[in-house]
Amino acid sequence: MSHVVVIGHGMVGSRFVEDLTTADVAGEHLVTVLGEEACEPYNRVLLSDVVAGSRGLSSIAMPSPAHPRVSVQRGTAVRAVDRERQDVVLADGSRVPYDHLVLATGAAARVPTTAGLDGPDLPRGVHVLRSIDDAREIIAATLNARRAIVLGGGVLGLEAASGLAGRDLAVTVVHPAPALMDRQLDEAASRVVESTLRRTGVDQRVGVAAEEVVLEEGRLRRVRLDNGEVLAADLLVLTTGTVPRTDLAVGSGLAVERGILVDEDLTTADPRIHAIGDCAQPPCGASGLVGQGWEQAHRLAGLLTSGTPTGVTTGVGDVVRPKTAGVDLVTMGVCGSGRADDPALRVVRLSDPSAGRHLEIVVRDGRLVGATAVGAGRIGTDLVTTYTRQTPLPADPAQLLLQAIAPATSGTRRDSPSLIPDRATICRCNGVTKGDIRAEFASGATTVEQVAEATRATTGCGGCTDAVCGIVDWLRAGDASSPSGTASREDRFTQAKHEQDRAETGAS
Template structure:
């Protein structure tokens, strides 16, 4: 393929790899440029690698064929006029169409003592949890009875805490807000997640603000809380959210909000440059989830090859988490799913079923005869039927199907 028609994709994560594979299948091979040394992998499953349930190669993404096999390079700049990208090794790559799939970086909170005197490296024992290297480094460091503090009680923090507990660590989870996974779950579901973690031996602290880390001889020794209490720590995991990687886009003069701004064709302010995945902001929304990233990759592949005229109008995302792998206590895997609006508005209808003995909880929210959201914790047999009813956004039958949807195993 000549350089003036070549599609270059920066970023070999879930979105970039999916786009490169789809383009290849549609007869338009792309050059995929990625920084990581590992084969493209499913970042969603990193906690399963940490828990010891999967080997790293198990979560590798489907193979790409040359020339879509990733080029290992770090892109340092974009020359929009010349339509080239510059790499750290001095090489220059021409493009006809450029796609930014640069993903996101973990948020490193401004904690006292967090960085080394040089200001660039985390102290020994302090780990972000975003990449395969992060996961492998943490997996190598954890050992039975190690004292681990996880900072952040969102989806990533809960997954990391569970995985470390399964590995035999003594885990404390510190969450600044009043409950776990507050973005995805309602209070009842959050309590069940907390109960599950506590059954594993995880010590959960909500409304808990971390002030700093104490480092001795370059290694972390404790985590200091705002109330003056200190948590002894051999390991600290930072799970404080992510931030879109927009440095390349901003330096190139593209329109940037929180993410790289894109239209319904996933096109940036430069018609020759598109953006997908965690780094893209569409119609004011940053998704940061796997399903929208895959949807965007599929739609853009169709647009770039002319095989489809479908535009991107947003993704109705279902968050599903399996806290799997058997723990020393013999607890079975713990499943949860959340979709749409889990917090009802005044006038909404809500149906809930809870079984405290089995630790299961199901809830759906209905507005104007349409299913607008739901939460399931424990047994997920009905998630397939509920998700289909939600995604269809069609009026529900008038004969009261909600209880049937909550109790009938519609397939997952």
Template sequence: MTSEKRVVVIGAGLAGARLAQRLGELGTAGVPAARVTLLGEEQHPPYNRVLLAEVLAGRLAPEVVALPAPAGRQLRVKAERIDRSARTVHCADGTRVDYDHLVLATGSNPVLPPLRGLLTPGATELPAGVHAFRTMDDCLALSAAVRPGLRAVVVGGGLLGVSAARALARRGAHVVLVQQSERLMERQLDAQSSQLVHRNLTGAGIEVHTECRVRGIGVRDGQVVRTELADGYHLGTDLLVLACGVRPRTGLAAEAGLDVREGVLVDGALRTGDPRVHAIGDCAEHEGRVYGLAAPALEQAEALARTLAGSGPPVRYRGTRALTRLTLAPGGQDPLDLAVFGRTEPLPGDDVVQIGDATRGTFRKVVVRGDRLVGGVLLGELSAVGALARVWEGEEPLPAESEAPLLHLLTPDGGS
């Protein structure tokens, strides 16, 4: 194909920026594979959202997490409406951008819990001191507000909440982490490894409350001053961070008449019901799954870039076997190193091999189904993660009497 094909990408996050970059690289004779227009409503250059906690912790400068400059034209403007019949995107500033192929990479929005006092009738902004933690602007606002001795409450004990709590503690804040469910990072961890994360956080000076629901907040003169728990207890609060999960941004797609469930429905070619419109990243739902992780977003961007470049047969996206990694250290001591992949909770008939060291705070566990490695958790020491991930991602059959080989993968000394 020639560069006359116009590809418009709505969303300049990891998925959208990588797609634009790859379309520039997949051209021939120095000519990009498409004329790309990247629409992003944030005023910052595209950045790696995964590293925002490192920016908040003061370990990385904002410019360090910037993504490589994507090919094509970039417009920092909000896309407001899609006219599929005219193949045009209408933007908030009046700009109209025509496309031959449109890619929705609109990402996700933070979930704001229904807390009493959070939004008063007619209010359009959160009270002072209350922050979501999703964008670079959120991160910079939090960074400017935090100071040693400040009382910070983080609502949500998932991956994002744990990262935010550790980052704030590293900056000297007194942090309380409140999680409604019975354990931290319940989507990634089993009970034993979650308990080790709990211990790691308390060792960093973070007060952790699980099975604890926030009912509301108290505001004085427009500033949050307390967090109200369902049991009636009040936490004095200077800074409140809402890390209660995310929801795919599907409004544009729904208004354009595309099929939406949890995310925008796509097939193996990452096409919506309109063959001219595609979706990738946090907003896309493939075979009933919305990933919300970096690895699937990058794989989807790569597959779609190769398809749109037209240099070979269309690439089918068949889902991602995602591995989650987290490393965050408060002040260089007692680092939290975590890797999770596949299915970590065994089914009846599965075999489990695990090694724990409560003194050192390390835990390693793998789940085996038949002759296949189907998942695992490593906490505190990640030297084995590369070998395990290769076996898991390759779906290679394990040798007979697989426990000994797995011990060799889990420990450098083969489990002796």
């Protein structure tokens, strides 16, 4: 019997164990999970919701692997990997042997090299947002804070800023790049997002860097910017990216660049050691989104149980929609600076900053390969569907954007559940289609909880929950074969389809 040791009990590590035990029908593997955190696994993607107060800590908990061949050791730190002896050394000096070792150590929050942040510990009033303990500390800090600064205007930064503004703090985002979410947005789109954010109570300094965090008696008081401006603050949240946790790989002599180098089958140069999730660097690149980590977990489980990897690791799944109150924004595929200087790309844009709207599509060979939609409502959801399904485009792709300003037509809505194809993806994190939900419903999964257990829909970023509820309501009403449903069910599904992309998957 093979002993598989998994280092890391987060979203990807726990998913791998679940996939492995499901695929191991012959019962050939024993699994030991070594988790550094003392708690059950939890959905890290939803930590910004916890800060915002829209979710409680208990609501983001994920089920711990419960299987007779699985042993989970929580609160266990690993000191080293001994490849020659083929075991791992724990902090207390004990050793755990392995036949296969899976590194799912994730990533740590990056602390910028800014004056005032150069000590071994963060000063009082300064926090990162990477763990459940970080979220608790930020929430506690808001009770006595009036002015907050979020350093870093990526997806997580905007979500954190929106959450803090919802707790009645005056919030300013400081971002050194010329555009917010500069991995996804160009400057034109950013300007529209900036003006919309201001209306929600989130101010920004874009294209300006923090030069110094000013402390008094070891506590945050102000942040000095490189343009000379000084901002007073009681709370500083650092959302300046992540650093893959590769120390165990480095210490054991494995090849590391940004992450742990693995091949397309998630295997390092040592055939008995694998890496998945945020700590891994596959040939296709790392997206930083949880969907890619889950795809890797599924693929590796297939490799270890059958010798054949399951699925294809592509890194696709790059639909990003920040959870920012009052800001309707979605990006996907090639966007922002990623489209620069590529003559094969056709870009069509509709920008109306005064109306808070910016739309852009990127086309290659008659297919949608990227898009940005700000303040566009339904069109953003439609673009996501076109992109993920790779639907052929009309001869004039500008028609995709003109729908955003076309008047509504009467009759059955085109996003009624009855008109959504079975192949349409409802839960992008887990690749669950409407047809999958229908099939499980027909097999007896007649509640949202049962559908979630059978398909994993709703267990990722949570953005598809309302959409799944709408489909289950429609199926329970017996209208699955009817061309129309009741107005209330259509209204619920319409709203759900517009909102299902709002939670982000680990642009985090």
